[in-house]
Amino acid sequence: MTIPRTIRMHENDNVAIVANTGGLPAGTVFPDGLTLATRVPEGHKVALVDIAEGAPIVRYDVTIGYAQQPIARGTWVEESLVRMPAARGLDDLPKPVRGRAPLAPLEGYTFEGFRNPDGSVGTRNILAISETVQCVSGVVAFAVQRIKQELLPKYPNVDDVVAIEHTYGCGVAIDAPGAEIPIRTLRNIATNPNFGGRAMLVSLGCEKLQPARLFPQGAIPIQGAQQVDTVCLQDAAHVGFGDMIASIMRTAEQHLAELDKRRRETVPAAELVVGVQCGGSDAFSGVTANPAVGFASDLLVRAGAAVMFSETTEVRDGIDQLTARAADDDVAQAMIREMAWYDEYLKRGGVDRSANTTPGNKKGGLANITEKAMGSIIKSGTAPIAGVLAPGEKLRQKGLIYAATPASDFICGTLQLAAGMNLHVFTTGRGTPYGLAAVPVVKVATRDDLARRWHDLMDINAGRIATGDATIADVGWELFHFLLDVASGRKKTWAEHWRLHNALTLFNPAPVT
Ligand code: CA
Numbered sequence: 175m176t177i178p179r180t181i182r183m184h185e186n187d188n189v190a191i192v193a194n195t196g197g198l199p200a201g202t203v204f205p206d207g208l209t210l211a212t213r214v215p216e217g218h219k220v221a222l223v224d225i226a227e228g229a230p231i232v233r234y235d236v237t238i239g240y241a242q243q244p245i246a247r248g249t250w251v252e253e254s255l256v257r258m259p260a261a262r263g264l265d266d267l268p269k270p271v272r273g274r275a276p277l278a279p280l281e282g283y284t285f286e287g288f289r290n291p292d293g294s295v296g297t298r299n300i301l302a303i304s305e306t307v308q309c310v311s312g313v314v315a316f317a318v319q320r321i322k323q324e325l326l327p328k329y330p331n332v333d334d335v336v337a338i339e340h341t342y343g344c345g346v347a348i349d350a351p352g353a354e355i356p357i358r359t360l361r362n363i364a365t366n367p368n369f370g371g372r373a374m375l376v377s378l379g380c381e382k383l384q385p386a387r388l389f390p391q392g393a394i395p396i397q398g399a400q401q402v403d404t405v406c407l408q409d410a411a412h413v414g415f416g417d418m419i420a421s422i423m424r425t426a427e428q429h430l431a432e433l434d435k436r437r438r439e440t441v442p443a444a445e446l447v448v449g450v451q452c453g454g455s456d457a458f459s460g461v462t463a464n465p466a467v468g469f470a471s472d473l474l475v476r477a478g479a480a481v482m483f484s485e486t487t488e489v490r491d492g493i494d495q496l497t498a499r500a501a502d503d504d505v506a507q508a509m510i511r512e513m514a515w516y517d518e519y520l521k522r523g524g525v526d527r528s529a530n531t532t533p534g535n536k537k538g539g540l541a542n543i544t545e546k547a548m549g550s551i552i553k554s555g556t557a558p559i560a561g562v563l564a565p566g567e568k569l570r571q572k573g574l575i576y577a578a579t580p581a582s583d584f585i586c587g588t589l590q591l592a593a594g595m596n597l598h599v600f601t602t603g604r605g606t607p608y609g610l611a612a613v614p615v616v617k618v619a620t621r622d623d624l625a626r627r628w629h630d631l632m633d634i635n636a637g638r639i640a641t642g643d644a645t646i647a648d649v650g651w652e653l654f655h656f657l658l659d660v661a662s663g664r665k666k667t668w669a670e671h672w673r674l675h676n677a678l679t680l681f682n683p684a685p686v687t
Contacts, residue, residue, distance in 0.1 A: 471574065
């Protein structure tokens, strides 16, 4: 018989979650004497004490809501019993804590990566074909098919050919405030470390997002070589579809020949730029996978690497923790600026941060966005926050960074790609087969059951933390070593193995026309 288990995150918590697969029936007696008055599903909360009507419900030592009615000890604290707290105001937030001892450096860890002319390091060697506008994407997709069949086999050191397809570029208010976000996102993706530093672009000709606007002079600082090789489909020299394809293939082959000369070299782990995010979260996300990612994040920061955490609606409720962790006042102010911008963005759409949670989150035991956010923030570990990026900006520093993005998996991934990530870590509890073509995506399962059923989709099983078979530190170290192996090309993620690639999705807060 399995022993009934609950997981309590903090000694001040008046609820805990049921850890057993399938949940537990009424009448279950825990080793400490707590008896279930009702059935409690897996990952859902049980009251550890009698909670009066209107009293705070506390998890992670944070008030995640207030009791809608009296809740007796041993009862399932079901979502409808939890009234969501108001969002924390953005005034009078805690100041950055001064005089903290920095995390101890972690030395001696390396990986095999592709060094770029700008100093960045790729974990894969990929030809990316940028597009100014959606109009060209069918043609580019056709060309990419032929490049893969006819050209790629001749260049064995190149891993892949990827079209940077998107729906932007025309039919948009390109001078509106906010339009700079999708434009700089596309610009910065073209210089992702996995693409070797030279850009290739296919344009239509009449689109609003002209090549010179996408890549202004100096946008891609490469010595000697032409900055961007552009194929324009409306160019008078193209007579017929076959000519367009031949042009694209000719330009692609020049790039493939250059990329093929690149070789992996040993570089310090400090060259990693890791983007972390979660999707399909459940109550275990904040107990198993996200704390393990947070542990690995601290290891990476200690090794000198950059780690980005994101997902504004999922950190909004913890803004007071984050300003206290900011490295200085400027960083704290930048965090507040990004939160305020997003509050306003949501308000314009007639919603607030509570629009984030999904039916699956709730089924998985997360009552509301406050509870979800507390579990999400843990991914950032304990390091001071060294910097903040606005959506689509390029990262130019090391350490733990808040890269402001929506929580939408595809938009967050796309923006982290633009920031320059060369490895992606993704935690999931409900299960999602998410992957990106441009960067390896390491998926971490929050539950044993998910890791077992999706054994050929999940790379790391953090569910062993809930079952007591591993510690947060065990899984954190395992993830850290796996990241170095994947970065070096010694191991592939399951998403790479099956070639599971989600579409890039631009964040465009500006109007379309
Ligand atoms: Ca997400």
